[in-house]
Amino acid sequence: MGETAVPAAPEASPAAGEGISAAHVRRTFGNVVAVDDMGLTAPAGQVTALVGPNGSGKTTLLLVLATLLVPDAGEIRVAGHDPVREPREVRSRIGWMPDAFGTYDTLTPREVLQFVAAAYRLPRDRHAARARELLALVHLEDLADRPVHVLSRGQKQRLGLARALVHDPGVLLLDEPAAGLDPRSRIELRGILRDLAADGRALLVSSHVLAELEEIADRAVFVDGGRTVDEHDLTELRPTQRRPWRLRSLDQESLLSRLDGLGVTVTGQPGPAGVDVMLAGDEEAADLVAALVRDGVRVVECAPAAGTLEAAYLEMTEGRR
Ligand SMILES: Nc1ncnc2c1ncn2[C@@H]1O[C@H](COP(=O)(O)OP(=O)(O)O)[C@@H](O)[C@H]1O
Ligand SMILES: [Mg+2]
The missing domain is CATH 3.40.50.300 (P-loop containing nucleotide triphosphate hydrolases)
Incomplete structure (x- = not known):
């Protein structure tokens, strides 16, 4: 950290x-x-x-x-x-x-x-x-x-x-x-x-x-x-921060089933804006996108769903609960 x-x-x-x-x-x-x-x-x-x-x-x-x-x-x-x-x-x-x-x-x-x-x-x-x-x-x-x-x-x-x-x-x-x-x-x-x-x-x-x-x-x-x-x-x-990332694909069903297969936990409700997952940083995001694409999931978006400041705050309050 x-x-x-x-x-x-x-x-x-x-x-x-x-x-x-x-x-x-x-x-x-x-x-x-x-x-x-x-x-x-x-x-x-x-x-x-x-x-x-x-x-x-x-x-x-x-x-x-x-x-x-x-x-x-x-x-x-x-x-x-x-x-x-x-x-x-x-x-x-x-x-x-x-x-x-x-x-x-x-x-x-x-x-x-x-x-x-x-x-x-x-x-x-x-x-x-x-x-x-x-x-x-x-x-x-x-x-x-x-x-x-x-x-x-x-x-x-x-x-x-x-x-x-x-x-x-x-x-x-x-x-x-x-x-x-x-x-x-x-x-x-x-x-x-x-x-x-x-x-x-x-x-x-x-x-x-x-x-x-x-x-x-x-x-x-x-x-x-x-x-x-x-x-x-x-x-x-920023690069190593644990925070929610948003994934969007042309076929949400196949995205969800591959995430499940890869053991990635979806946070919140998947919606038209995509699917949110909790990732430990840039490396993990890059690896996940590579795995999804390799498995044929047509990914169109992968980006942090929360800003760095917000994620730092969430992390801090989580440790305090
Ligand atoms: N001049 C003052 N007299 C008495 N209490 C004050 C005074 N200025 C601030 N406080 C109290 O000190 C605390 C911190 O206030 P403040 O510094 O204005 O906080 P913030 O800017 O984060 O909202 C509050 O409880 C506020 O009521
Ligand atoms: Mg003030």
Whole structure:
């Protein structure tokens, strides 16, 4: 299995470079323990998913990493600095996107970005150009001079992302950026986030909906009840991961009887979309297709029926039952 660290996440060290490393973070509010013991690594050049149910402590952890809340305990490095002792250094190197976009409703997206550029003390003659670059990056040029309140949720999310990028930070902390987006906006967001990671930034992206971060994330950190419960490198996991695969053939009856003959267990109900089987990874899938074809089954489709993130989650919860 891929890299797992439960719950003893790697100790924070400057060796984590310009990304994020955190270990044994704790934050309480009175007698509410919002974050009990969380640790994670979010390396540069990758998108790390922070996944957990509502109330599991994701926002609290992100606020701590963003220097906006002081933790009760924990070893943390963000872009090579300690958010508690060196908040200014951290702030100048991170972009923070909260889960709800603040109300600048009467301003236009261009004005919002120029205002933020001024707040970050970019040279005055750069404000307009920086706003233009970012509006292009998040595809908001057409709406640049309309009031923010006419923007859809997806457009506001993209403006929120642009705002987090004004000072070209190396680390991005994004709280539920895909929440409430329609499929098209989500695909666009995915493209933008992948590009930002490809440029060498570290992205930590939270969600309480697994499917939102499927195909965006390189790594996944699962949290529950204020604790890190699992941490995976998804790219390593993919080829050897146990998960459902979907098979479809021109003749479903012969497919089913050959699967039976080969001792492969069918999961769920076979339907017009095909037959799902549980396989241990790419090798097993390739061998199965070869065996079926050799036996004369006319296979037209064989593909993972669940994403890597979902399968990792299922595997984790299975081990816990
Ligand atoms: N400022 C606060 N005061 C009191 N309790 C809080 C505060 N912020 C968060 N909590 C509590 O801490 C827990 C974790 O919240 P949060 O970090 O927002 O979780 P998530 O983002 O995963 O939904 C919840 O039980 C929440 O009610
Ligand atoms: Mg939250």
